Amino acid sequence: MDLTFCTGEGKFNCRVCAIMISDGRILAMHDERSPYYYLPGGRVELGETAEHAVIREVEEELNVTPKIVRPLWMNQAFFTEDVTGVRYHELCVYFLTDASETGLLEKGDRFTLHEGRHIHDFEWLPFERLENEYFYPVFLKKEIFHLPEVFTLREEIE
Numbered sequence: 312m313d314l315t316f317c318t319g320e321g322k323f324n325c326r327v328c329a330i331m332i333s334d335g336r337i338l339a340m341h342d343e344r345s346p347y348y349y350l351p352g353g354r355v356e357l358g359e360t361a362e363h364a365v366i367r368e369v370e371e372e373l374n375v376t377p378k379i380v381r382p383l384w385m386n387q388a389f390f391t392e393d394v395t396g397v398r399y400h401e402l403c404v405y406f407l408t409d410a411s412e413t414g415l416l417e418k419g420d421r422f423t424l425h426e427g428r429h430i431h432d433f434e435w436l437p438f439e440r441l442e443n444e445y446f447y448p449v450f451l452k453k454e455i456f457h458l459p460e461v462f463t464l465r466e467e468i469e
Contacts, residue, residue: 313354321398327365328352329377331410336435347445361404372426375413383407
């Protein structure tokens with residue numbers, strides 16, 4: 312059972328997302344239901360860890376098993392979904408994942424995969440494009456540029 316519930320005022324979600332980065336690009340997706348780009352991931356199930364949830368969701372959407380590097384952010388968002396008009400309160404944990412051994416980079420800059428009855432279009436978006444793209448979460452459009460600082464600091468610690 313997904314950690315999501317509806318009230319008379321809206322919907323609560325507990326989610327996870329995978330941050331996959333390669334050469335100043337982030338892997339984003341959209342589907343037939345969503346005109347905007349978003350990150351691979353999904354809802355956490357009751358009794359499931361966030362780490363297991365992000366691996367499961369990436370396996371379902373991309374048919375690969377990611378390697379988690381570390382959690383990057385936990386974000387709390389209040390928004391109205393653009394397509395359905397549903398008001399959300401969402402908690403999401405964003406994990407940096409290593410895509411280097413998954414074969415995703417060999418699929419090219421754009422590729423399409425089928426998950427059940429849904430078609431997912433994936434694209435490696437350059438960081439510089441995020442500001443002008445129809446992309447969620449909005450905070451990532453700026454925070455993505457701070458990641459090189461995090462990687463430099465991490466290398467110094469190790």
